[in-house]
Amino acid sequence: MTSATASRSRPHARTRWLVPAALIFLSLVPIIAGTVRLADLSGGQVTPENARFFDSPVPVLIHIPTVTVYLVLGAFQFVPSLRRGQRGRPSWHKIAGRILAPLGLLAALSGLWMAVFYDLPPLDGTLLLILRLVFGSAMVAFIVLGFIAVRRRNYVRHSEWMSRAYAIGIAQGTIVVVTIPWVVLVGPVTELSRALLIGASWVLSLAVAEFFIHRRAHGSARRPHPSIQPA
Template structure:
């Protein structure tokens, strides 16, 4: 029997939506928090916690909408049927990517600006500031590397870099998954534990990403697909 001739099984239509649905649910955390901030700004409700946003509102007005668009629109890039365009037409993946790359850069750069120039709120210490600068800068670098890769038509490396960039962005939702068990078992967070928990959220999100990248690199190539660098592996969801 010719094993290569056996058609590859495809995920059930409903199963294809598990990943984007989960990502959108994680996205609700930063989206709701951002919506609350924008509502405060619109209503002029100045408090000690948000005074820094009123003093310099432009970065937060850029950050919240771009993060929202990046996380929600990016989640749909993980639906395989949307990644394939009809003949003569650009795929959803390509069209959305032209929006997501600059949107992701704006979200990351505005976040870095706020981390550096806004006064630190309660429980945000120097360690958390350093972590935000490290991971925010990494997100910018990953998006740029992904753009360079796609310009070179290296779609495998492109998908890997963009997957990593999205992992850093979606970690804002992972924070809740990591923090709630800590509060339930240990108690309220301190400046140190808050920094470590948020850092762990970024690390966890990237670790899951690297697992799927590694599994793709070791797996068999999809039917009719050859990776540009010669390595075999199934298609990896990407952002642009």
């Protein structure tokens, strides 16, 4: 490798870690919120805001740890170098995927359970409940479709479905990005605006995922086949 090639590869090596770093940074919001919730539960002090969790603690005790690991570990699935394994040994990407799929299902299913069976907190109305059911069910469906695709060795479709599932999970962090400008420019949220902002967060996350899915597919289509590459 020449010095010019090495100098070009070093910035690229640094840049490829920006995506997981940004995703982990975005994950800090739901992770911190979940940690505070677990601290409340361990403290044993019941308030009107957390009484529903004390009445049925198992779903939230499943949801918070699974979401935390899913978001942090899943961020590294977007590093291309981690997808490549050595001969006869599975890649880090494949090993992590075997952990992430069941964790994602547990996170989504426990979230759906809480949405249906927990009492609605203040500012959470019927519209937000419907949106949670729609996007939570979509996350489950995407993970299942991703699992089916990888079993069929369709790795492109597998990557696409899993990216969409992760986009729904990370939207809990996107809510802050969407909500802060609203609060600054408009004012406090209402039941309707809160539902619309959270719904917009899911849509925005999925739109970003679709953009990168399309760009990756377009780039692969333009890349010449190895058999016809110039010498």
